[in-house]
Amino acid sequence: MSETVIELKHLKKYYGTSRGIEDVSLKINKGEIYGFIGPNGAGKSTTIRTIMGLINKTSGEIFINGEMLKFDDINVKRIIGYLPSEINLYDDMTVAELLDYHESFYHKDLSKRKKELVKLLKIDLNKKIEDLSLGNLKKVGIVLALMHEPKILILDEPTSGLDPIMQNVFHDLLLKEKEKGTTILYSSHILNEVSNICDRVGLIKDGKIIKEDKMDNIKKDNYTYLRISSKEIEKIKKEIKLKIYKETDNEVIFINNLKSNELITRLSKYNIDNLLIEEVPLEDLFINYYK
Template identity: 35%
Template sequence: MTEKMLEIKHLSKNFGKFKALKDINFELHAGEVLGFIGPNGAGKSTTIRTLLGLLQATGGSATIFGLDVWHDSVKIHRRLAYVPGDVYLWPNLTGGEVIDLLLKLGGQKHTTRTDELIRRFELDTSKKARTYSKGNRQKVAIIAALSTDADLYIFDEPTSGLDPLQEVIFQQEVLQLKEKGKSVLLSSHILSEVEKMCDRVAIIRSGEIIEEGTLDSMRQFTRVQMSVTTKQSLTDLSEAAGVHAFELKGDNSATMQVEADHLEHVMADLGNLGILSIQSTPPTLEDLFMHYYEESGMDL
């Protein structure tokens, strides 16, 4: 069985009377990329800060490498790399000096890998950190983290402030970590980013994990978008079980959404009508995300 790099059991965190985390449970295995998603205020950063030993949990347990995240945080930090969503740097140091300092603090050295990352992310390391935009501050932390030979990488909204081309480079780098068997916990608000990189997804809402699993397993509970043309009229199909958002484009053409549980029956009905063309699109991560939040009646 794959080694558990991170395990959270019934984790809770209260700030006074406010319950920021309520009975959180999930795990991350070796060589896996886990997407941790939810809107602002859902509890993502609180969970990550607890994992980093910056906050002490109110209840439950959390371990990384089998070690307690609060009592063994120093040992844990020797084997992980972290990028926060809002990076603050020493203002009078240059970008290059900050990168080297971060690496030294983690027991690492500036290598050709570091130089390659500086080139890829197009960071001017000669400038003082106080002159950097938010995106450049993020690049400094990302370069330092990716230069580190860690067992676990924790990214909390890492690409905030980066342009789309730099986001793609980051995605490529994470996929390379995955190929090397590294483990990654990625919190991101960019759902397409999570969809491209992650093996599994955990969705958090109001301090609770409302769904966890692979994208394929989650898609079984949502609707497939279909566009179809048949020889015979499609009008009667609008009343079929499991069919939603049915819209005729002519007597013999229509678009619709079909619940996964009813897909087989709908396909049989379409076959009886004589399929001329059909296109189906599985739900995206954004569709899944909206599905779970709409079920709760919450506004994003």
């Protein structure tokens, strides 16, 4: 049985009367990359900030390695690497000074890992934090999150600001962390990167987890788009009993959840000019949940 590293039970956070998160329950296993996805304002950052102890939960429970998370527990902080969506660091420091400052909190020699990460992400150590571009700031944030070799990584929109090459480097880095057994909570609204890297995803909407599944299952049990042009299109629309996704003058796109044989049987009755079956992009797959 896989070992649960992060577990949230009915986590709720209200800011006065306004909702932050309503009911978030999830389990993330050791060595798993869990995609935490949802539209803006769904509650992703609130969930993460509650785990990180920046804000106080209204109710619910957080467990780390099977133990209920105590307030301000530095033993837990020691094993977590955190990359916030918006990185704000000490502007007056150089990158080298900041990394040394960071290292001073861990009371162990992190220089080897620090050097590896700096080299891999091509970071200029002599630059001042205030002079860094958004992308370079993000890279420094990645080094800070990873240099103490945490057992848990909490990443909030980690690739925003990174160029595509660096995004790939970063994803490779995460896969290596996963191989080492690091547990990763990966919050994002970019579905393609989630589908490429995550083992499971949880979809949050209006402060609640509304779907959670393995990435493979989500890809497997999806439907297809059925693009049809026909002179009998009105008749097909009435009789085929499939939801319409889009409609233009020349064609109609149906959302198809029928098995191939059933689909062929149903369509065989009509005179069809053009037929195209397309895989639904991941964005569209989730858009139904977002709505």
